[in-house]
Amino acid sequence: MEIRARAPGKIILAGEHAVVHGSSAVAAAIDLYTQSSLHLPPSGDGGAGEVEVDLTDTGLAFSWPCSRLLEALGETCRKAELQAPRPCSPEELAAIAKLVELHEIPEAKIWLSAGLSAFLYLYTSILGCRPGKVVVSSGLPMGAGLGSSAAFSVSLSGALLTAAGVVHPEGAVGGTEWQLLGKDHLELVNTWAFQGEKIIHGKPSGIDNAVSTFGSMIKFKKGELTNLKSGNPVKMLITDTRVGRNTKALVAGVSERASRHPDAMASVFHAVNTISEELSSIVELAATDEIAMTSKEEKLAELMEMNQGLLQCMGVSHSSIETVLRSTLKYNLVSKLTGAGGGGCVLTLIPTLLSKLVLEKVTTELESHGFRCFKVEVGGQGLQIHQG
Ligand SMILES: Nc1ncnc2c1ncn2[C@@H]1O[C@H](COP(=O)(O)OP(=O)(O)O)[C@@H](O)[C@H]1O
Ligand SMILES: C[C@@](O)(CCOP(=O)(O)O)CC(=O)O
Ligand SMILES: [Mg+2]
Numbered sequence: 001m002e003i004r005a006r007a008p009g010k011i012i013l014a015g016e017h018a019v020v021h022g023s024s025a026v027a028a029a030i031d032l033y034t035q036s037s038l039h040l041p042p043s044g045d046g047g048a049g050e051v052e053v054d055l056t057d058t059g060l061a062f063s064w065p066c067s068r069l070l071e072a073l074g075e076t077c078r079k080a081e082l083q084a085p086r087p088c089s090p091e092e093l094a095a096i097a098k099l100v101e102l103h104e105i106p107e108a109k110i111w112l113s114a115g116l117s118a119f120l121y122l123y124t125s126i127l128g129c130r131p132g133k134v135v136v137s138s139g140l141p142m143g144a145g146l147g148s149s150a151a152f153s154v155s156l157s158g159a160l161l162t163a164a165g166v167v168h169p170e171g172a173v174g175g176t177e178w179q180l181l182g183k184d185h186l187e188l189v190n191t192w193a194f195q196g197e198k199i200i201h202g203k204p205s206g207i208d209n210a211v212s213t214f215g216s217m218i219k220f221k222k223g224e225l226t227n228l229k230s231g232n233p234v235k236m237l238i239t240d241t242r243v244g245r246n247t248k249a250l251v252a253g254v255s256e257r258a259s260r261h262p263d264a265m266a267s268v269f270h271a272v273n274t275i276s277e278e279l280s281s282i283v284e285l286a287a288t289d290e291i292a293m294t295s296k297e298e299k300l301a302e303l304m305e306m307n308q309g310l311l312q313c314m315g316v317s318h319s320s321i322e323t324v325l326r327s328t329l330k331y332n333l334v335s336k337l338t339g340a341g342g343g344g345c346v347l348t349l350i351p352t353l354l355s356k357l358v359l360e361k362v363t364t365e366l367e368s369h370g371f372r373c374f375k376v377e378v379g380g381q382g383l384q385i386h387q388g
Contacts, residue, residue, distance in 0.1 A: 049131025145339020215382030243343025
């Protein structure tokens, strides 16, 4: 049996970090995906065989004998398939970390260990210590602010829960081999994926896994999700500064700043909340002529600029991000970081009337700094499943 699940990355238009502290944020799925393909031998029997994961983008593959997993995670494995989603306990996490340490991960790729821990947790909690092989491949840059960690957890959870027979794909995605899940099944995938994100991020808000699971454009506040109907297409240029960073460390840094300056940071988070609320209502306006469109885009740009200023207050900007801001401002274009910051990706709003020539010039200038620019479709499908 082969089950494939693919889950999209995301951009955050407003509200990253503040969303971890209860503010609203606005995010949208993009058309870059992480895919998990699960192969299960016909009659899996706990104790025999291996659990393998091939992380094709990193060129690394890992495996554990099922007997070893059973020995280390007995309870988790035994209770699998009956469990509702639940957090990974510190004891389980320690046992999983030891299993990951059985493999020598090259120092330059040590950041993978968090992803491997999330993999082992989701696999053994949902399928038990059954032998199987998962091949993961992704079109998303890893650790760059486009939600690769969430897409990884959502695609894995989708494939594993389908294999366990707990969720069932139904509607087809027009003209493709992919199928969708119903709302209740998506909720279940999302809850499991959130447990994976917790292992990778420490203290995630849940926005990334929610938008990767449900797709579309959403407003998210304290776990509550509202679907936004974008009145006009939102066009964004993405610039990957290629400066590596780690979401867990950046989220922890903002929390530390908030505990040092609780009142000042509460005001910052409150201001971000207001920006996200305003941005979400502007996005839904349908501008029907050029004047209305220009006015809508100017408002969006101004809110993005204000949000970027507040992200600087939180201490998550970076000199590479500032270079993107300066370069795009020369062409009257507004940019903000997206995701956790500290490097990674920057969004630039592309006004409808912007000429191709200007777009080419700004892209050339950004690329001359060693950055990588690309355009994405915003607000598409979330998790999709294919059963072969
Ligand atoms: N395709 C993948 N294969 C293995 N691990 C992955 C993959 N995608 C994401 N991860 C895990 O997620 C981490 C990156 O997550 P994070 O720092 O939150 O950045 P982002 O979510 O913005 O890409 C990686 O270090 C790795 O542990
Ligand atoms: C900084 C944050 O708001 C988004 C992190 O996104 P990413 O992992 O950098 O893609 C954290 C969160 O909401 O969990
Ligand atoms: Mg992430």
